[in-house]
Amino acid sequence: MAAKRKKAAKKKRARKKAKARGYRPRRFTREDRTRAARVVQKLYATYPDVECALDHRDAYELTAATILSAQCTDERVNMVTPELFARYPTPAALARADQLDVEDVVRSTGFFRNKAKNLIGMGQRVSEAYGGEVPQEMDDLLTLPGVARKTANVVRGVIWGKADGVVVDTHVKRISGLLGWTRRSAPEQIERDLMALHPQEVWIDLSHMLIHHGRRICIARRPRCDECPLATECPSAGM
Numbered sequence: 239m240a241a242k243r244k245k246a247a248k249k250k251r252a253r254k255k256a257k258a259r260g261y262r263p264r265r266f267t268r269e270d271r272t273r274a275a276r277v278v279q280k281l282y283a284t285y286p287d288v289e290c291a292l293d294h295r296d297a298y299e300l301t302a303a304t305i306l307s308a309q310c311t312d313e314r315v316n317m318v319t320p321e322l323f324a325r326y327p328t329p330a331a332l333a334r335a336d337q338l339d340v341e342d343v344v345r346s347t348g349f350f351r352n353k354a355k356n357l358i359g360m361g362q363r364v365s366e367a368y369g370g371e372v373p374q375e376m377d378d379l380l381t382l383p384g385v386a387r388k389t390a391n392v393v394r395g396v397i398w399g400k401a402d403g404v405v406v407d408t409h410v411k412r413i414s415g416l417l418g419w420t421r422r423s424a425p426e427q428i429e430r431d432l433m434a435l436h437p438q439e440v441w442i443d444l445s446h447m448l449i450h451h452g453r454r455i456c457i458a459r460r461p462r463c464d465e466c467p468l469a470t471e472c473p474s475a476g477m
């Protein structure tokens with residue numbers, strides 16, 4: 239029964255992905271673009287030193303942290319990674335790790351067995367195929383266990399400043415809807431709408447700023463519209 243449910247869920251996800259791939263982004267008017275640009279300006283003014291919310295020192299650490307961030311808050315990941323990187327400071331060290339030891343360290347981030355397996359697999363692939371350095375190219379990154387397009391986007395954007403898309407997490411998804419930038423719920427489709435609305439040079443910062451905004455002001459259960467710098471541009475203000 240459980241296997242059947244798993245299979246059905248897998249099929250549903252595959253259908254959603256296929257639909258998202260064929261999705262044509264919204265058409266935006268000049269007015270939409272001007273208003274969106276004003277929102278981005280206000281975000282830059284509010285979060286001038288915006289940076290990735292996952293603590294890291296290099297590409298290896300960010301890749302591992304991003305793998306752990308699936309279905310988990312960045313705060314929780316940041317509590318776990320100091321111990322993880324103290325025990326396994328390099329991809330080679332992680333490649334040699336014992337699965338149960340890694341599970342112990344990452345347990346509180348959820349899905350810990352799978353995440354531990356992916357982390358060790360990532361360490362092995364980086365050590366064996368890429369000489370111990372996390373690769374820069376998208377196609378190479380996608381060969382690392384646990385690394386899907388979203389993870390690769392985060393790493394390429396933060397470490398090498400390469401913007402292939404907009405990273406859509408739960409905050410980006412929610413706030414984009416509130417701001418009227420998208421009507422979709424699938425992250426892949428939201429990303430396409432955001433890419434159509436915003437110029438490429440803001441894609442990387444945009445998701446960092448929306449994540450910060452979602453934590454500090456546009457909080458899921460109680461958005462603080464009365465103190466939000468975006469309120470004059472936001473169609474959901476006060477709702």
Ligand code: SF4
Pocket residue numbers: 413416417455456457461462463466467468469472473474475476
């Ligand atoms: S005005 Fe309110 S709903 Fe709109 S972005 Fe700000 S906090 Fe969120």
